[in-house]
Amino acid sequence: MILDISHDLKNPMSSIQGYAELLMKKKDMTGQECDEHLKIILNNSKRANRLLTELFELSQLDSPEFSLKLIETDICEYLRQICGELVPQFEREGFEYEFNIPEDSVFVMLDTDRFNRIIQNLATNAIRYNPAGTLVTVSLTVQNHQVLIDFSDDGIGIPDHLASNIFKPFVRVDDSRNSKTGGSGLGLSIAKKIAEAHGGDLTLLSDKNKGSTFRITIPAI
Numbered sequence: 001m002i003l004d005i006s007h008d009l010k011n012p013m014s015s016i017q018g019y020a021e022l023l024m025k026k027k028d029m030t031g032q033e034c035d036e037h038l039k040i041i042l043n044n045s046k047r048a049n050r051l052l053t054e055l056f057e058l059s060q061l062d063s064p065e066f067s068l069k070l071i072e073t074d075i076c077e078y079l080r081q082i083c084g085e086l087v088p089q090f091e092r093e094g095f096e097y098e099f100n101i102p103e104d105s106v107f108v109m110l111d112t113d114r115f116n117r118i119i120q121n122l123a124t125n126a127i128r129y130n131p132a133g134t135l136v137t138v139s140l141t142v143q144n145h146q147v148l149i150d151f152s153d154d155g156i157g158i159p160d161h162l163a164s165n166i167f168k169p170f171v172r173v174d175d176s177r178n179s180k181t182g183g184s185g186l187g188l189s190i191a192k193k194i195a196e197a198h199g200g201d202l203t204l205l206s207d208k209n210k211g212s213t214f215r216i217t218i219p220a221i
């Protein structure tokens, strides 16, 4: 893990240092060149900062002092609300969406802030790794006192050989690791830990031919 962290921090930090040095040395730079260099410095510091924030979050979730702020919540109503909040994001990026959430009331013990993070991570991934036009579906069902929330997309999918490791920190498909849009590889680890802290789980269902389906399980009360 330390190897992964140092590798992922080294690139943005070297870039920040390199461009800052250039800015100091080259006194005859045009305003436009200056702006371009500053933009690279800003983007790389955001990348390093995002990685550190997510690492902090992951270690918080592992700490013995960590506890959720659980409140009895109607998960159907709550999910309808957060899915509604995702709509502008999906529309802006040209994604199709469908929400299948029953009109019933189903109660669970929820830390809504933390739980929101799971949905946000899954939505960000669906948008980040799939082309515009992809259909994202969020469905809620109840089976044997368990609430099942399936977050699916009909996009590029996750290769079978990575499926069992995808929730481990720093596991990424292809070189999304190095691409500009690629994240830190911590999002799914964080999301799974939050689901587990609720007495539930986050899994990848592999019975689909196309795209990815992530299933959040959480006990109903």
Ligand code: ADP
Pocket (backbone or CB within 6 Å): 121, 125, 126, 129, 130, 153, 155, 156, 157, 158, 166, 171, 172, 173, 174, 176, 177, 182, 183, 184, 185, 186, 187, 188, 189, 212
């Ligand atoms: P990251 O911060 O890199 O997004 P995650 O842990 O959230 O890390 O995801 C791990 C990897 O799983 C991603 O880098 C991506 O390659 C792959 N992935 C996650 N969600 C999807 C998805 N909906 N469609 C395709 N690939 C995905």
